[in-house]
Amino acid sequence: MRLDPHKNDLIYxxxxxxxxxxxxxxxxxYDIHQRPLAAKNGSxxxxxxxxxxxxxxxxxxxxVDVLSLSAPAQENKPAxxxxxxxxxxxxxxKLRSSDVTHGFSLKAYGIYLTEGIQPGKTLYVSFLADKAGSFVFACNVYCGDVHQHMRGTLIVRE
Ligand SMILES: [Cu+2]
Structure with a gap:
């Protein structure tokens, strides 16, 4: 059986x-579905x-941002x-990943996720900031070249 060529054009x-x-x-x-829940009071x-x-x-x-063709050229300096x-x-x-499985640790508060942060999922970490100071958080799952620089700072003001 052959399809009428015009019919094929319509299908394409x-x-x-x-x-x-x-x-x-x-x-x-997908993005709307993934959007995390609204903030709880007071946190x-x-x-x-x-x-x-x-x-x-x-x-x-x-x-959308990950797929965007207008994404800025990659910099080697992590944020x-x-x-x-x-x-x-x-x-x-709310911990998320834009690509591979990452992890999270905030040692000063005894937080060390054993479960990786998989792309498309959100992991929640909640704690009471009862110690003042400046604390480093990091990724605890090896994720590539930037892994050792994958850190940030939590500042708890007195
Ligand atoms: Cu990582």
Whole structure:
């Protein structure tokens, strides 16, 4: 059985339309689905997204950004973000990954995730910032060249 060539053109056109419009919609739907829940009262929330190329990025990194062709040229300098809270704040960290499995540790507060942060999932870490000072947090799953620089600072103000 042979298909009418015009019919084939229509099928290809339909496929093209589905890809051109359907893919961005699917990605958008995915991002909305992944958006973490609203903040709980009284806690300070921060989102940290692990990236093989950029270390810890403060804030959300959506699939749209990762796929974006206009993404800036990669820099070899990781971000090393700084998070500042006041003493006795309840801190909630939403940990995400934009690429491979990362990990998280904040030794000063006895936090050492044994479960990796897988792309597409959010891990929550919550603690009471009852010690003032400046503390380093890091990735505890080997994730590539930037791994040893994949760190940031938590500042707890007195
Ligand atoms: Cu990492």
């Amino acid at each position: 056109l339909a496929l093209l339309v589905i890809i051109v419009f359907g893919l961005p919609l699917a990605i958008l739907a 300070k929330e921060f989102v940290l997204t692990g990236s093989v190329e950029r270390g810890w990025i403060a804030g959300e990194v959506n699939a 090393e973000p700084l998070i500042a809270v006041d003493k006795n704040d309840r801190v909630v960290l």
